[in-house]
Amino acid sequence: MTTTNPLDDAPLSTFHKKLAVFSSGGPFLDGYALSIIGVAMVQISGQWNLSSAEQGLIAASTLIGILLGAFAGGWLTDRFGREVLFTLDLVAIIACSVAQFFVEGVVWLIVLRLLLGMAVGADYPIATSLMTEFAPRKYRGPLLGAFVTMWFVGAAAAYVVGEVLARTAGDDAWRWMLASAALPAVLICVARVGTPESPRWLVSKGKIDKANEVLLKVYGPGVTVADLPAEEETNVGVKELLRSGYGKRMAFITLFWTCSVVPLFAVYAFAPAILGALKLEGDAAHIGSAAITILFMVGCIVALLLVNRMGRRPLLIHSFVWSGLALLLLGLFPGAPSAIIMVLFAAYAVLIGGSQILQWVYPNELFPTEVRGSAVGLASSLSRIGAAIGTFLVPLSLTSLGIGVTMLIAAGVTLFGAVISQMWAPETRGLSLSESAGLGQTTKSPASAETISV
Template sequence: MTTNPLDDAPLSRFHKKLAVFSSGGPFLDGFVLSIIGVAMAQFADQWGLSSIEQGLVGASSLVGILLGAYAGGWLTDKFGREILFTIDLIAIIVFSVAQFFVQDVVWLIILRLLIGMAVGADYPIATSLLTEFTPRKYRGPFLGAFVAMWFVGAAAAYVVGEVLARTGHEDAWRWMLASAAVPAILIVVARVGTPESPRWLISKGRNDEANEVLRKVFGPGVSIADLPQEEDSNVSVKDLLRSGYGKRMAFITLFWTCSIVPLFAVYAFAPTILAALELEGDAAHFGSAVITILFLVGCVVALLLVNRMGRRPLLIHSFLWSGIALLILGLFPGAPSMIIMALFAVYAVVIGGSQILQWVYPNELFPTEIRGSAVGMASSLSRIGAAIGTFLVPLSLTGIGIGPTMLIAAAITLIGAVLSQFMAPETRGMSLTECAALTTTRSALPTPSVV
């Protein structure tokens, strides 16, 4: 195991601040994608929206994330992490406020699409920056915390949505959708002054600037001479789809898709799904809030296990047991309310493992030159399934019923377990350079096993 000042540095105040500021993107993602479910319960009736129109509104942000994530990844690899770290959030502020004034569903879909693009762009930007500064001991928990912040944002959305809904004002939904601008403004202010990644500066030949950042963050005795060279110094974006990197991209995209398709579908229409399971009115909304908290609990538990248990076994067990919970829900949709909530609780807690690894794996398995593009492409490709799933949920509920809908979700989740069994590598304890090296990671691959 090699050592270097970045991978083995002690945790500092700078690292903690960067982790908090970087996680603002997933907080906004959770907020934006969840608040629409609460707001739609009001404006869908006002505007007389069909199931198809509701599906388009719910899926538009996911389509935007699909487009924005890859664009953001390419831009951050080309122009750097620092400058884009605030620009994307400014776009979220502008488009969120614009939702307050929207007068028809078409413009609402367009604005939600643009917000999704800005949110999607932030993921590769923020995760690349955090990855390239964080010591190896804390890399898994810090990156995994991104997903935990997604659920914090989702929980905040349900609270804000319920408070505004109880005002009884017919335009409360407008305030709900515009409210995302408030945390976005705070995050932009906090991110000002964040330095550029020294690894990215080195990859662009800007060694003097890299040395300046290293001295500022890690001390006067640290320079680029202390950092190991990455195995593939001339890796291009084309390598994302070929050779060993192509296999890694396939694995990440497949497991990510299997993880978020059921989850995003449930989140966009949580009150509707719980109502279909015969939890009505306040019980459905209360159940949504409880499930959100349990998702957060699951992420926290997974953060505690990601270094102890390892990436690979955590991923396999997460898919297996959450898929079984959804399978039972699908087979017995008429079960007593307490059993239904218990099964949703199991799913919410156990799926946390696959959720946090969505940001750990893609940032660890690719070199600096294409890290942002890799994260962006994986996020984009996985959102194709998520957008389709979110669009089809209302149609599925009305067309085939809640039982078959939950069975489909279970099948997707269990497919994730099978794929992970044969494709998931183990990167626990490796330096960032070792993780990204094709030969090193291949030799570290364990034989297929869940333990």
């Protein structure tokens, strides 16, 4: 039986709810920044006479920045703590966003988008580590999984803001679009001020008195570092991470994360082209693209309701299997009636939600406090490489191989994720962080895991 602990089994307090909202600001800004450039690019291309290569570099620079920033942010938060960096990265996002308003020339825009991406990417391991180390075990999965949902909220907000500015701001509309990310970043930054440091991180650095001060502030009198579950002594640094017993866990997370995001990023980025190739054109393609975006969000919300009821492992496997079958049918029958095509795309968008939310749950649960940020950052960076390659190859595949083969490849990647999950996915539902992260602990099987409802 899992032992009761005043921190792991604490009720969901106002502090936890506020921290969840403030922490999810990073994914919101990620979705906003990556989407707003697509709207702005229409006007920028005309004014600056951009080549296809220049457009591609501007669009890709943010993704490259996220790749770099995620690992750097993870290393920095493990070394210097979560608290300071939790607001410092937002300051960088604000500065880069405002600077874009005054930019002149392609090179400087690429540089600023790169720096913006680095700041956004750095926030992922910082915010998720902090949220993980405060969240009660009963709510940890849903709270971390909600981060992905906020990505789609940010993307939707960007399209609305972009459309409004395009109609009202004249020739400088694109400047206002790119600078507009500063407003939500300022609000999130102000809200984050005063967030306490993780007591688990403080203890890992020997700062016991400060850890007790944080515990008193958050949980009230009577809770001290003695109530923190003892973590297994790992002495694992960043360099030793892949050579330690955590190497297999890193391989699992990187592979399943990549298998999840490669088809999704490709479908999301090229939905109009893909739907057009499947004989849905004009308004039908635009409506279909918007509907798919909404359904991705719906899928994440459904998965949040299931992550504790089903458990991590079953949810991940089912998500890959059934979404992969939807893509497989699209590949086998690309000439099916439009209604069938939309149903299959809708099924994929909803069913892939399980693997999406677990991208932030598993990495934070499977690594100890001293390397949690680094592990999350490294996994995020490695998965972005696959996503970037997959997104780059989609238009080439559509042109040279056709829509049917393209969908079959996407199905193969997704179903490979199911195989990896069947082989390596542990069940961490109901475990404390010390239990799920310790190499000496065996994670529970789905059959033995305690049932928890939210």
